[in-house]
Amino acid sequence: MIVDYTRFYAGRRVLVTGGLGFIGSTVARQLVALDADVHIVDALLPECGGNPFNIDGVEGRIRVSHADLRDRAAMHALVRDCDVIFNLAGQVSHIDSMRDPYADLEVNCLSHLTLLEACRHVNPHAKVVYAGTRQIYGRPDSLPVDESHLVRPTDVNGINKAAGEQYHLVYNNVFGIRACSLRLTNIYGPRQLIRHNRQGFIGWFIRLALENKTIQIYGDGSQLRDFVHVDDVADAFLRAGTSDACNGQVFNVGGPEPISHRDLTTMLIEAAGSGQVAYIEWPTEKKAIDIGSFYADSSRFRQATGWTPSIGLREGLASTLAFYRAHFDRYVNVAAQERA
Amino acid sequence: MIVDYTRFYAGRRVLVTGGLGFIGSTVARQLVALDADVHIVDALLPECGGNPFNIDGVEGRIRVSHADLRDRAAMHALVRDCDVIFNLAGQVSHIDSMRDPYADLEVNCLSHLTLLEACRHVNPHAKVVYAGTRQIYGRPDSLPVDESHLVRPTDVNGINKAAGEQYHLVYNNVFGIRACSLRLTNIYGPRQLIRHNRQGFIGWFIRLALENKTIQIYGDGSQLRDFVHVDDVADAFLRAGTSDACNGQVFNVGGPEPISHRDLTTMLIEAAGSGQVAYIEWPTEKKAIDIGSFYADSSRFRQATGWTPSIGLREGLASTLAFYRAHFDRYVNVAAQERA
Numbered sequence: 001m002i003v004d005y006t007r008f009y010a011g012r013r014v015l016v017t018g019g020l021g022f023i024g025s026t027v028a029r030q031l032v033a034l035d036a037d038v039h040i041v042d043a044l045l046p047e048c049g050g051n052p053f054n055i056d057g058v059e060g061r062i063r064v065s066h067a068d069l070r071d072r073a074a075m076h077a078l079v080r081d082c083d084v085i086f087n088l089a090g091q092v093s094h095i096d097s098m099r100d101p102y103a104d105l106e107v108n109c110l111s112h113l114t115l116l117e118a119c120r121h122v123n124p125h126a127k128v129v130y131a132g133t134r135q136i137y138g139r140p141d142s143l144p145v146d147e148s149h150l151v152r153p154t155d156v157n158g159i160n161k162a163a164g165e166q167y168h169l170v171y172n173n174v175f176g177i178r179a180c181s182l183r184l185t186n187i188y189g190p191r192q193l194i195r196h197n198r199q200g201f202i203g204w205f206i207r208l209a210l211e212n213k214t215i216q217i218y219g220d221g222s223q224l225r226d227f228v229h230v231d232d233v234a235d236a237f238l239r240a241g242t243s244d245a246c247n248g249q250v251f252n253v254g255g256p257e258p259i260s261h262r263d264l265t266t267m268l269i270e271a272a273g274s275g276q277v278a279y280i281e282w283p284t285e286k287k288a289i290d291i292g293s294f295y296a297d298s299s300r301f302r303q304a305t306g307w308t309p310s311i312g313l314r315e316g317l318a319s320t321l322a323f324y325r326a327h328f329d330r331y332v333n334v335a336a337q338e339r340a
Numbered sequence: 341m342i343v344d345y346t347r348f349y350a351g352r353r354v355l356v357t358g359g360l361g362f363i364g365s366t367v368a369r370q371l372v373a374l375d376a377d378v379h380i381v382d383a384l385l386p387e388c389g390g391n392p393f394n395i396d397g398v399e400g401r402i403r404v405s406h407a408d409l410r411d412r413a414a415m416h417a418l419v420r421d422c423d424v425i426f427n428l429a430g431q432v433s434h435i436d437s438m439r440d441p442y443a444d445l446e447v448n449c450l451s452h453l454t455l456l457e458a459c460r461h462v463n464p465h466a467k468v469v470y471a472g473t474r475q476i477y478g479r480p481d482s483l484p485v486d487e488s489h490l491v492r493p494t495d496v497n498g499i500n501k502a503a504g505e506q507y508h509l510v511y512n513n514v515f516g517i518r519a520c521s522l523r524l525t526n527i528y529g530p531r532q533l534i535r536h537n538r539q540g541f542i543g544w545f546i547r548l549a550l551e552n553k554t555i556q557i558y559g560d561g562s563q564l565r566d567f568v569h570v571d572d573v574a575d576a577f578l579r580a581g582t583s584d585a586c587n588g589q590v591f592n593v594g595g596p597e598p599i600s601h602r603d604l605t606t607m608l609i610e611a612a613g614s615g616q617v618a619y620i621e622w623p624t625e626k627k628a629i630d631i632g633s634f635y636a637d638s639s640r641f642r643q644a645t646g647w648t649p650s651i652g653l654r655e656g657l658a659s660t661l662a663f664y665r666a667h668f669d670r671y672v673n674v675a676a677q678e679r680a
Contacts, residue, residue, distance in 0.1 A: 098514065101453050101507075109449060109503070113441050113496075151491055154513065156453075159506040163449070166492075166499040167441075173494065174438065174629060289514060 005242040009036040014241075015082045016040050017069060017115065018050065018089035019062075022192040023131060023184075025054030026234040027086050032058045034238075041078055041089070043068040045107065048091055049193040053330040069111035075118035084241045085128045087115060087168075090161070093198040094135065097157035108160035109167075116171045116179075124177055128168060129240045132181035132250060134296055136162040143224075144258075144297035147183070147250055154289050165250065172248040180246040182236055185254040185296045189230030189316060190323035194331050202227065202264075206317075207332070209268050209275030210324055218282045221262030224293035226255035229311035229320075239305040246304055254296030256309045264313075271317045345582040349376040354581075355422045356380050357409060357455065358390065358429035359402075362532040363471060363524075365394035366574040367426050372398045374578075381418050381429070383408040385447065388431055389533040393670040409451035415458040424581045425468045427455060427508075430501070433538040434475065437497035448500035449507075456511045456519075464517055468508060469580045472521035472590060474636055476502040483564075484598075484637035487523070487590055494629050505590065512588040520586040522576055525594040525636045529570030529656060530663035534671050542567065542604075546657075547672070549608050549615030550664055558622045561602030564633035566595035569651035569660075579645040586644055594636030596649045604653075611657045 014031050018024040019040030031038045040062055044050040055062055067074035069089050079085060090108050091097065097104035112130070119126045136159075137145055138152035153159045168179035188202040197204040208215045236253045240246045259267075269275045282290070301307055324331060354371050358364040359380025371378045380402055384390040395402055407414040409429050419425060430448050431437065437444035452470070459466045476499075477485055478492035493499045508519035528542040537544040548555045576593045580586045599607075609615045622630070641647055664671060 101457065102450070105445075105449055105453060109445060110442070113445060117441065148490070150488070153506055153510065155510055156507065159503050159510065162506075163499050163503040166502075167496065170493065170495055170499065 005238050006034060008242045009034040009238065011035065011037060012083040013037045013081050014039065015078060015085045017085065017087045018042055020044060020050035020052055020054050020064070021088060022049045023187060023230055023233055024086070024088040025191050026189070026230045027088065027237050028055060028062055029058055030234045030238060032061045039063045039065065039078070041065045041067050041069070043089070045091070047093070047096065047196070049199060051191070051193070051331070053327070054191045070106060070114055072114055072118070075114050076122050079115065079118045079123045079126060082123060082126050085115070085119070085126050086237050086241065087112065087128055088131045090131065090164070092133070092157065092200070094155040094157040095198045097155055097160070101156040104156050104160050108157065109163050112164040112167050116167055116177065119177045120171065120175045124175060126177060127241060128177060128179040129237050130165055130168045130179065130181040132165045132183040133158070133161050134183050134185045134252065134254070134294060136165070136183070137294070139291040140294055143293060144295050145252070146297040147252055147300055154291060169248055169250070178244060178247040180240055180248065181250045182240060182253045182301070183250060183296070184228070184233060185252070185294070186225050186227045187230050187233050188227050189320050191230070194324070205265065205268060206320060206324060209272035210321065210328065212274040214276045214278050215265055217261050217265060217277060217279050218286060219279070221260055221265065221279060223261050224258040224295055225261070225264070226258045226295040227264070227313055228253065228255040228309055229316040232309040232311055236301065236305070236307050239307050243305050249304070251301035251304065252296040252298045253301055254298045256312065258293070258295035259313060267314060268317055271314065272321050345578050346374060348582045349374040349578065351375065351377060352423040353377045353421050354379065355418060355425045357425065357427045358382055360384060360390035360392055360394050360404070361428060362389045363527060363570055363573055364426065364428040365531050366529070366570045367428065367577050368395060368402055369398055370574045370578060372401045379403045379405065379418070381405045381407050381409070383429070385431070387433070387436060387536070389539060391531070391533070391671070393667070394531045410446060410454055412454055412458065415454050416462050419455065419458045419463045419466060422463060422466050425455070425459070425466050426577050426581065427452065427468055428471045430471065430504070432473070432497065432540070434495040434497040435538045437495055437500070441496040444496050444500050448497065449503050452504040452507050456507055456517065459517045460511065460515045464515060466517060467581060468517060468519040469577050470505055470508045470519065470521040472505045472523040473498070473501050474523050474525045474592070474594070474634060476505070476523070477634070479631040480634055483633060484635050485592070486637040487592055487640055494631060509588055509590070518584060518587040520580055520588065521590045522580060522593045522641070523590060523636070524568070524573060525592070525634070526565050526567045527570050527573050528567050529660050531570070534664070545605065545608055546660060546664060549612035550661065550668065552614035554616045554618050555605055557601050557605060557617060557619050558626060559619070561600055561605065561619060563601050564598040564635055565601070566598045566635040567604070567653055568593065568595040568649055569656040572649040572651055576641065576647050579647050583645050589644070591641035591644065592636040592638045593641055594638045596652065598633070598635035599653060607654060608657055611654065612661050
């Protein structure tokens with residue numbers, strides 16, 4: 001049975017970890033629109049995606065706690081009364097994970113263990129939806145990739161994200177904490193970090209196009225990816241949060257259809273009316289960890305929850321560009337602003 | 341090409357982490373017999389399997405460092421000059437991992453990251469063989485289980501052991517540290533921890549038989565497992581340590597043939613001439629995490645290295661029982677002795 005999630009959240013106590021980040025803030029904003037009692041926890045770790053401006057306009061309707069998920073006492077207090085937890089805190093840069101694997105382990109494994117231990121001890125009835133990632137599949141054996149594909153991460157970040165996901169499933173199976181994971185493909189849209197290029201290339205390409213700079217594509221740009229708009233992703237989280245059929249399960253959440261880097265860049269530059277593209281040789285060290293084409297089969301999640309991505313890429317890119325044009329300074333020179 | 345490993349190790353500098361433990365000490369003893377320059381590092385963590393008596397008789401030919409793998413400075417010094425590292429340190433109790441998941445994360449993830457980071461920075465030419473586990477497969481979809489089976493751990497220990505394995509593969513692929521993992525099934529033999537029942541049931545059953553106590557079997561005892569003698573496992577490590585064909589790969593290392601709990605117990609009690617068996621109802625919380633029957637297909641490793649298990653179960657149990665009869669006090673009241 002599919003619950004009407006647009007009514008489910010009214011008055012519910014919902015915790016969003018990493019709630020000042022890209023996806024977390026989008027989930028929080030949708031929850032506000034559904035009259036949920038929204039509580040964000042975000043440590044605003046440097047280099048991660050947290051940005052207080054992401055809840056601009058709704059800050060009066062959201063409680064925000066600046067706490068670290070690794071803080072056991074804080075987590076006990078935060079999860080105590082929650083009905084639903086959207087667990088979006090994390091470090092997503094594979095480059096950073098290879099530079100400092102210890103930090104990645106803390107943020108992507110220890111944090112989630114701490115959250116789940118808190119649920120186990122003070123709120124085993126919570127429902128938890130974890131933000132997984134397609135990264136854990138590594139280089140696909142065949143396309144599209146469904147959930148029966150081997151997990152074979154190519155970097156420390158992927159390994160730790162996979163472990164983080166598995167903790168949720170084990171706590172579901174052993175301790176009865178209702179948990180599931182959504183394995184997200186490439187997400188784009190407003191409120192993504194575009195200060196640096198280590199959190200997904202799509203946000204970075206959008207920034208380069210807006211600044212009328214050159215987007216560099218490795219190789220011939222024939223690689224395929226599927227892109228999902230962040231509003232559709234937030235919708236997926238809200239659906240998973242109401243569905244006990246999802247408990248103990250993992251689901252791919254991917255875009256409507258795959259597109260090549262070449263076609264994506266052409267579409268982006270057209271939509272922006274600025275930017276150029278240059279095709280360059282693969283740097284050796286990048287080629288070594290390249291996974292080739294990837295796109296997900298999300299039919300399992302569609303069947304379980306009725307979800308379907310509703311925003312086409314052309315339309316989604318246009319509104320994303322408009323958002324960043326209106327708020328460019330809030331996303332680019334953030335550190336400089338904060339120092340000022 | 342398969343290297344003659346019986347000659348390879350003479351004079352080589354070999355580090356064995358967890359080298360005072362069950363498998364580690366057996367590897368170290370075989371290396372001594374092959375005239376290797378053996379260095380053991382073991383933190384002798386309480387409740388893990390380290391036991392100084394395990395190198396009784398060869399202690400004069402092995403250097404032993406009591407250091408923790410999480411100690412970055414110590415690990416830099418220890419790995420600097422090694423040719424081969426057998427990485428057997430770890431916490432293997434799934435029960436302990438569910439009681440204290442934080443400790444399991446430290447011992448099974450942070451430790452291995454620290455070792456691999458040390459190799460990356462001071463000895464990227466080292467060869468590393470990691471002790472993986474069949475536990476990471478969880479409940480098998482079909483039998484026998486080969487390496488293409490999904491990794492789906494049922495407890496925190498399995499998750500962290502899987503992450504530890506994957507770090508080795510990523511450091512192989514990205515940083516060129518030659519590493520592989522042997523996924524071990526149920527290991528038995530001399531020098532296993534039998535002080536408590538949280539490190540594999542086989543050692544515990546052996547102790548109960550020796551003490552003429554009752555071995556409790558859940559259900560009807562029809563579940564299958566494959567058992568490998570620790571001498572065969574050590575042989576597998578030595579072979580993997582010489583084979584660059586293994587780099588970046590995972591291999592099952594299982595026993596000659598599966599046997600039911602019922603037949604195993606009968607064989608054990610016969611061999612011991614003591615002990616009884618009682619079949620009892622599955623405790624609910626055990627049944628919830630039971631994986632049913634398991635046995636491994638090890639043909640991939642056999643083909644890669646020529647390895648084959650040479651010790652039959654009946655013969656192996658007899659010599660194991662003889663070992664513990666001769667040294668029972670060294671393995672049972674160890675803590676009491678150490679306090680004395």
